[in-house]
Amino acid sequence: EVQLVESGGGLVQPGGSLRLSCAASGFTVISNYMSWVRQVPGKGLEWVSIIYSGGSTYYADSVKGRFTISRDNSKNTVYLQMNSLRADDTAMYYCARTYYSRNWHFDSWGQGTRVTVSS
Amino acid sequence: QSVLTQPPSVSAAPGQKVTISCSGSNSIIGHNYVSWYQHLPGTAPKLLIYDNNKRPSGIPDRFSGSKSGTSATLGITGLQTGDEADYYCGTWDSSLSAPWVFGGGTKLTVL
Numbered sequence: 650e651v652q653l654v655e656s657g658g659g660l661v662q663p664g665g666s667l668r669l670s671c672a673a674s675g676f677t678v679i680s681n682y683m684s685w686v687r688q689v690p691g692k693g694l695e696w697v698s699i700i701y702s703g704g705s706t707y708y709a710d711s712v713k714g715r716f717t718i719s720r721d722n723s724k725n726t727v728y729l730q731m732n733s734l735r736a737d738d739t740a741m742y743y744c745a746r747t748y749y750s751r752n753w754h755f756d757s758w759g760q761g762t763r764v765t766v767s768s
Numbered sequence: 769q770s771v772l773t774q775p776p777s778v779s780a781a782p783g784q785k786v787t788i789s790c791s792g793s794n795s796i797i798g799h800n801y802v803s804w805y806q807h808l809p810g811t812a813p814k815l816l817i818y819d820n821n822k823r824p825s826g827i828p829d830r831f832s833g834s835k836s837g838t839s840a841t842l843g844i845t846g847l848q849t850g851d852e853a854d855y856y857c858g859t860w861d862s863s864l865s866a867p868w869v870f871g872g873g874t875k876l877t878v879l
Contacts, residue, residue, distance in 0.1 A: 653812075684868075686813075693770065693873040694805070694813065694856050696866050709866035743813065752801035752860050753868060754818035760811065 651675040651757045653744045658762030661734055669729040669762055671744030679722045682747035684755060685729045687740035687764075695740075698729065699747060712738075734766045771796060772857055772871035779877040784847050788874045790857030791839040796869070800859045802840040804833055807854045807873075816855075817842060844876070852878045 657669040671683070685697040698708045698718040706718050717730040727744060741763050745755035772792045780786040790802065804817040815824050817833035820840065832843040840857055857871040 686870075688807075688809070693854075694807070694858075694870040696858075696868040696870065699868075707867055711866075741810070745813075748818075750801075750822075751819045752803070754803040754815060754858075755805070755813070756815050756818070756824060758812040758814070 651746065653746065653757060653759035655742065655744050655759045655762035658742065658764045660765045660767065662768050663735060663766055665734050665766070666730070666732045667734065667764060669731065669742055669744075669764070671727040671729075671759060673725050673727070673744075673746070676746065677722070678720050678725050678727050682749060682753070683718075683720065683727045684745045684747045684753075685718065685727075686743045686745055686755065686758075687738075688743070688761075689737070689740045697742070699753075700727065731764070734764075736766050738764060739766045740764060770869060770872040771861070772859065772869055774855075774857060774871040774874045776872070777875045777877065779879055780847050781879045782847050782849060785843065785845045786847060786876065787844075788842040788855050788857075788876070789839055790841070790871050792859070794838050796838075796861045797835065797840055797859060798838045800861070802833070802835055802857055802859045804831075804840075804842045805856045805858065805870075806851075807856060809854065813856070847878050849878050852876055 684699040741761040744759045746757040807813040820835040821833045
């Protein structure tokens with residue numbers, strides 16, 4: 650059974666850093682594309698970042714230069730390192746396995762981890 | 769505001785049918801495949817439709833997807849109270865500030 654479990658969220662001050670983790674089971678992250686998607690309170694879903702099976706990474710402009718996606722194949726875990734956090738990064742962050750057929754689609758999701766950026 | 773436009777809300781009675789539209793430009797929806805997601809805030813979103821009209825295993829055939837030109841549509845028949853959720857379309861667009869975009873979401877209320 651495919652399962653994704655996020656952790657690492659919490660309360661952080663503006664300008665601070667946080668590392669989110671997404672532990673996968675039932676499949677290997679190295680063989681799949683993996684994404685982070687967030688939802689600001691009261692708003693819709695927003696794609697944040699993706700790491701391809703080959704290791705290439707891509708980011709939304711809103712986080713480029715501040716967030717870094719990576720993975721640890723030995724732990725079958727994907728990470729999102731978030732630096733220079735701002736109030737508008739406050740959101741629920743979801744990890745999603747991203748499958749490519751004719752286009753990306755997010756076929757499995759975690760329950761999310763909440764990030765609050767506030768002084 | 770998303771480049772994929774969805775109605776903010778739709779509603780229908782149990783047992784009825786509802787459609788949710790997702791419109792965009794030719795460069796977005798017109799040239800790319802669309803997927804649809806069901807989301808109850810605070811829970812894991814669920815993939816309902818991918819590649820315009822394909823259902824993952826386990827998704828009942830009450831859910832359907834279609835695309836024509838620059839618009840995609842999610843259809844739900846035989847509405848159940850458990851279908852009450854937010855629904856999002858999404859697709860690829862390499863010309864934007866993010867290669868993937870979601871629609872603004874549609875709140876489905878089952879009356």
